[in-house]
Amino acid sequence: MDRRPDRLERCAVTPYGRGAGSSRVRVFQWLDRVGVDFAVGSYLSLPDAAPSRLARHPVSLVRAELRLAALASARPRRLLLHREASPLSRGWWERRLLASAEFGVYDFDDALQWDRGEGGLARRLAPKAGKIRVAVRHADRVIAGNAVLAEWASRRHRDVVVIPSCVALEDYTRKDAYAVHDPPRLGWIGSPHNEACLRLIAPALMEVHRRTGARLTLVGTTEPALGALESMVDRIAWSPATQRTALAAMDVGLMPLSRTPYDIGKCGYKLLQYAAAGLPAVASPSGVNAELLAGFGMPGACSQSDWTDAILGLVGASTATRERLGRTAREITARSYSYDAWLPRWAAAMELGVGPS
Numbered sequence: 001m002d003r004r005p006d007r008l009e010r011c012a013v014t015p016y017g018r019g020a021g022s023s024r025v026r027v028f029q030w031l032d033r034v035g036v037d038f039a040v041g042s043y044l045s046l047p048d049a050a051p052s053r054l055a056r057h058p059v060s061l062v063r064a065e066l067r068l069a070a071l072a073s074a075r076p077r078r079l080l081l082h083r084e085a086s087p088l089s090r091g092w093w094e095r096r097l098l099a100s101a102e103f104g105v106y107d108f109d110d111a112l113q114w115d116r117g118e119g120g121l122a123r124r125l126a127p128k129a130g131k132i133r134v135a136v137r138h139a140d141r142v143i144a145g146n147a148v149l150a151e152w153a154s155r156r157h158r159d160v161v162v163i164p165s166c167v168a169l170e171d172y173t174r175k176d177a178y179a180v181h182d183p184p185r186l187g188w189i190g191s192p193h194n195e196a197c198l199r200l201i202a203p204a205l206m207e208v209h210r211r212t213g214a215r216l217t218l219v220g221t222t223e224p225a226l227g228a229l230e231s232m233v234d235r236i237a238w239s240p241a242t243q244r245t246a247l248a249a250m251d252v253g254l255m256p257l258s259r260t261p262y263d264i265g266k267c268g269y270k271l272l273q274y275a276a277a278g279l280p281a282v283a284s285p286s287g288v289n290a291e292l293l294a295g296f297g298m299p300g301a302c303s304q305s306d307w308t309d310a311i312l313g314l315v316g317a318s319t320a321t322r323e324r325l326g327r328t329a330r331e332i333t334a335r336s337y338s339y340d341a342w343l344p345r346w347a348a349a350m351e352l353g354v355g356p357s
Contacts, residue, residue, distance in 0.1 A: 008076040017045030049087035091134030109145035111265025175278040183213035187250030204307035253281035278326035296329040
């Protein structure tokens, strides 16, 4: 075994910076807590890897690719690779980095195995579906965000650990007033890439708006993109401060999903964020969402009428019922989906031999 004194001890590689939800949740939040030093490479440290955004940083792209080469040459003892090393890679960087490490862990929290690059030529040139297969094959261990992802990975790797996408309850103001606003405040949090899911329930939202005057607050997106729904939409740019306070000011959280394999493989993170704030919510009962909704005692919805009835049901529920739902969800999340609850398991998966700092 190579014990050269100049060998890099611990390194984490993620495609995005701390401002991107997946990297913050699956990498940076763990490293903040684990109590040992990691060198972190986050490619361009951008909030996403949209081709249009990458094209505006050609020099930085070259430097990022050179940094990956240097990292592979450093042969780290512990390597955590989240999602992908480079948006330009077709698997070569994932293979080289994981093979170079003494112990390499691959982590993923979306159904990337079914992402074949839909949405434009640039994405089709380096689809995620191919590189995740390479990463899983060359990792020493795989961390999957839920059982759906783990089942797929387990057919390709003998050592797969499930660790959910956790929330830090201290990052959310706990809701302390459950009387419904006039008009009611529906809410959603997420990235521009995922906002289109709200179009799936547009007729239901418009019907709720017609009956109650409800407004829809979106946290994380600032550009109008929802057509007729914009008449009831208020937008708030994401920041740690707005995330902390905005959810507690809502009456009902929303998490609609499509029935595609990619969405069924999601980790239920929006529901956990609502729960961390003690906010009653409605969600599509797909994948992890079904388990969370059952535990929280909150409604799932599939059809437009389901969504209309579920939202109106929560809006019209008594203050005591709404408070009970919110407090139960927060308690379950603290016990089963918080970083504090899962830190020993994550440290063990990384073979760090440490507990909470």
